[in-house]
Amino acid sequence: MRFPGSFIFNDLQSSKMAVPPCTAHRPLKNAIFQWPAKLSRMRILVLTLILLLAKQGAAAPPAMLAKHYHSGIDLHAYWVSEKLDGVRAWWDGSRLLSRRGNAYPAPDWFTQNFPDTPLDGELWIDRQRFEETVGIVRAHNASDAAWRRIRFMVFDLPAAPGPFDQRLGKLRQLIAERGIPWLRAVEQFRVKNENNLMRRLRAVTDAGGEGLMLHRGASLYHTGRTDDLLKLKTLYDAEATVIGHILGKGKYRRLLGALLVATPDGKIFRIGTGLSDAERHKPPQIGSTITYRYRGLTRKGVPRFASFLRIREDF
Numbered sequence: 001m002r003f004p005g006s007f008i009f010n011d012l013q014s015s016k017m018a019v020p021p022c023t024a025h026r027p028l029k030n031a032i033f034q035w036p037a038k039l040s041r042m043r044i045l046v047l048t049l050i051l052l053l054a055k056q057g058a059a060a061p062p063a064m065l066a067k068h069y070h071s072g073i074d075l076h077a078y079w080v081s082e083k084l085d086g087v088r089a090w091w092d093g094s095r096l097l098s099r100r101g102n103a104y105p106a107p108d109w110f111t112q113n114f115p116d117t118p119l120d121g122e123l124w125i126d127r128q129r130f131e132e133t134v135g136i137v138r139a140h141n142a143s144d145a146a147w148r149r150i151r152f153m154v155f156d157l158p159a160a161p162g163p164f165d166q167r168l169g170k171l172r173q174l175i176a177e178r179g180i181p182w183l184r185a186v187e188q189f190r191v192k193n194e195n196n197l198m199r200r201l202r203a204v205t206d207a208g209g210e211g212l213m214l215h216r217g218a219s220l221y222h223t224g225r226t227d228d229l230l231k232l233k234t235l236y237d238a239e240a241t242v243i244g245h246i247l248g249k250g251k252y253r254r255l256l257g258a259l260l261v262a263t264p265d266g267k268i269f270r271i272g273t274g275l276s277d278a279e280r281h282k283p284p285q286i287g288s289t290i291t292y293r294y295r296g297l298t299r300k301g302v303p304r305f306a307s308f309l310r311i312r313e314d315f
Helices: 041-054 130-138 164-178 194-206 277-281
Strands: 007-009 064-068 078-083 087-091 119-124 151-156 183-185 211-216 224-232 236-247 256-262 268-271 289-294 307-311
Touching (some): 078 194, 087 130, 119 130, 151 164, 151 211, 164 183, 194 211, 236 268, 256 289
Parallel strands (some): 064 224
Antiparallel strands (some): 078 211, 119 151, 211 224, 236 256, 256 268, 289 307
């Protein structure tokens, strides 16, 4: 069985390359290949770069990104909040943008009285309602009733001067002055030590939450990943680009056995668990971005026990 628009790896130990003549002049996304067993790392990296560049679209907002939490930091220097399982959103003063820089089709009334200063936050309904949130905020025909379930949970003022300690005070005041029920500041609190932090984490995850975020009070707003913003979860998740389909064996014979994926920093590995039967019949397309869960990294930096979570819908 061949999956449309796929690079197919039938047997990584013995497969041979065969390019059907009919695909020679087709666009990359429609080509079907059986790739050599010993595919060079350079070829894979070049392919990954091509796929990533092909997905470049609107200019992304200069958002601050989080690193993973690690022991040994001074917790007294950080504010802590719940990590919301929502959709990242950036209000630029006139439009509500995705992290890819595309405008969400929010109703006019939803943003009518938003401030003219940038806001960084997440569109969110509630814990364990991620799929429902995505379905509403990406739909161009979502009803007003559906959007009334959405809240814009704001965690920073990107354009405000000063450290986060000061920006947080301004954010709380700004949100309070607006008085918009669906525009809210994310609750921020302090913890005394790591034991206290872990108790908070267990309380959030036991209630169906995703984890915690830690934001250094003395940090200025900036792009990129540093220890100024950290995420703490019992299971980590990350994103990777699909660069191949590996056919299965046994009960998955003639179906997808595993995805071959590449991370932004060039780590290449397989993901064979977490996929439904429907996804094995119709797997994520080559070039698509997926979200996967994992439990830490190997010494070479490869995710341990990676499991497919979902296709990330670029918007």
